[in-house]
Amino acid sequence: MTNWRNRSLFVADNIHILRGMNSESVDCVATDPPFNAKRVFNAPLGSRSAAQRFDDRWRWDEVTDEWQDLIASDHPAIKEIIEAAAVIEGGRVHHRTGRVSTGAKNSIAAYLAYMAPRIVEMHRVLKPTGVLFLQCDTEANAYLRLLLDAVFGRALFINEITRRRTTAKGYPTRRLPNNSDTVFAYGKSRKWKWNPSYEPYDLANLDAKTLAQYDKIEGGGRRYQLDNLTHPEGNRPNLTYEFLGVTRVWRWTRERMQAAHDAGRVVQAAPGRVPRFKRYLDEQQGRKRDDIWSDVGQAESNDVEWATRKPVALYRRLIECATDPGDTVLDPFAGCATTCVAAEQLQRQWVGIDIDPVAERVTLDRLADETGLNMVDTPVTVRKTLRRTDIPNIPDDKLRQALWARQGRQCANPYCDAESLRAVDLALDHRIPKVRGGDNDALNRIGLCGNCNGRKGAKAWGLFLDEERAKLPHETRGR
Ligand SMILES: C[S@@+](CC[C@H](N)C(=O)[O-])C[C@H]1O[C@@H](n2cnc3c(N)ncnc32)[C@H](O)[C@@H]1O
Ligand SMILES: [Zn+2]
Known part of the structure; x- marks a missing residue:
């Protein structure tokens, strides 16, 4: 059940909107998250104030909270991947606190810590037949693939599509010019939807x-x-x-x-x-298309507005592979709305999210220009927040019972030694605190004994667990 309207644009950090989306409500996520080591993200632009400019250099301080909230406790494989990335770039994992630090200016580990909770949410909102397309460049792709394997499972990897750009980046003397992007495709389950894709025969040049x-x-x-x-x-x-x-x-x-x-x-x-x-x-329909795409060209038009704009043809093709008309497409890093334009042209429903307020005007302009959308009859809904409507309201005593059973009749803290705990003794808490967008979904709830509840206070759950682990005698610290 979707809790957003077709043709919605959210201007906000996507982590909050994604957490507000109902589970299993999207047929396809097609997105192109930022990653660029050296540049400030969007090309400077007259209408954009310096303060609004999105700076795409990754630093730990911005992302550790999210990482500690979710990843450390629920997704041990992701934690290991992030720690490995940190060690590769010269950082270290602190034994006492479990915290990661890296001196790298543009830390790939920090980038992964930022992407991981977002990919976890993208995975949650996909229907069982849904497909994710994640575009990335050569700097991050090996790391993102590990992350995707950890969230979706290796068996649900569908494709690694290589897109050839039309112009290579620069003319380096001691390496080959880079001229490709990668799009990873993953299915939510074995039942992912897939329409075969054909390319026309080149009649003058047949194989x-x-x-x-x-x-x-x-x-x-x-x-x-x-x-x-x-x-x-x-x-x-x-x-x-x-x-x-x-x-x-x-x-x-x-x-x-x-x-x-x-x-x-x-x-x-x-x-x-x-x-x-x-x-x-x-x-004939043509030849079955393979995973190397050299014919999607570059972004149309005189592209000064959004430096990272991608070709509509690329997104049309991705959307056609994984959806039918009427299906729903989400782009949580929508930029200047290439995915939304492609979805609208193909009669798919769409929702876009971008943190940059300039995205709103650009999206509306492009939709009018490139899809002929009439904003009076078919308006675009622009919003800043979203709340899930699919969370059942469970009375506290029932929730205590359920958590008590799920936690093996123990306190949720695996390092706690409280014994003979009864369901009625549990204090109800949120793993992702409500103030940071955590909701009442049962998966976000935990039951703690009185002692742990007192010590945890308002701390993020992952951080609390790391501190608890650090208190153990060294030889028992492994999990
Ligand atoms: C690589 S661009 C996407 C370009 C897009 N494919 C297009 O053709 O326009 C990435 C976009 O993500 C947005 N962004 C970065 N962090 C975000 C966040 N946390 N939430 C929502 N949007 C974000 C940036 O503002 C930028 O527009
Ligand atoms: Zn306890």
Whole structure:
């Protein structure tokens, strides 16, 4: 059940909006998060004040809270990935507190800590048939793939699509110019939706396999193949009849066969030979597309407004792979709304989120220009907040019972030694505190014994756990 309207734009940090979205309410996430080591994020722009400029250098202080809130306690694999990234860039993991520090100016570990809770939320809001497309450049892609494996599971990796840019970045002398982007595709479950994607044959430049397959040429130069018309299974009384003097089990009914014959599409090499179907190459959907895309071009137009704008053709193609008309598409890093424009053009429902207030005007302008959307009849809803509507309201005593059972009749703190705890003794708490957007979803609730509850206070759950662990004798600290 969705709790946002089609054609919604949220101007806010996406972590808050994502946490406000109902679970399993989106068919496809297609997004292109920021990552750029050296540049301030959006190209300077007359209308943009310096204060609004999004600075894309990652620092720990901004992200540790979120990381401690969620990742450390719930996703140990992500914690290890972030710690490994920190150690690679010369940082260290503090044994006493479990905290990570890295001196790197543009820390990839900090970037991962920022992305991880957002990817966890993107995963939650996807329907079981949903697909995530995450675009990234060569600086971050290996790290993001680990993160995606940790959140979605390795078995749900679908593709790594390589997009060729039209112009390489710079002319370095001691390496090859980088000319590619990566789009990772992951499914929410084994039931992910997928529509096959075709590219038109290049008729002037056919590969050997197609030439061998479509080996006949008509007077006018059209290539075709002769295909079998008999049915693969033997026993089909209603499909068994005589046609052009030959009796077989056919693939088609007599009426359909006759119509194809009248249209000149059923041919017989000589009397008595089995009739065959004439299939023209130029009528085929094309060749099945693979995972290297060099034909999506660059972003259209004189692109001064949003330096990171991506081609609509790329997002149209991604959306077509994973959705049908009417399905819902989310871009939590919407920028100048390339995903939203592509979704609107393809009759998909969409929702975009961007932290930059300039995104609003740019999005509305582009939708009008590139999709002809009439803002009077089909307005775009612009909002700053969202609250989930799919959280059942469980009375406290029932919640205590449920948490008590889930926690193995213990306090939620795994390092606590309180014994013979009763459900009624549990103090109810939030892992992600409410002040930071945590909600009443049962997964966000914990039950603590009175002692732990007192010591935790308003601390983030992950931070509290790390401190608890640090108090243990050294040899028992492993988990
Ligand atoms: C690489 S750009 C996306 C460009 C987009 N694909 C397009 O074609 O315009 C990343 C965008 O993410 C936005 N952004 C960065 N951090 C964000 C956050 N925490 N929440 C929402 N948006 C964010 C930036 O303002 C920027 O517009
Ligand atoms: Zn306790």
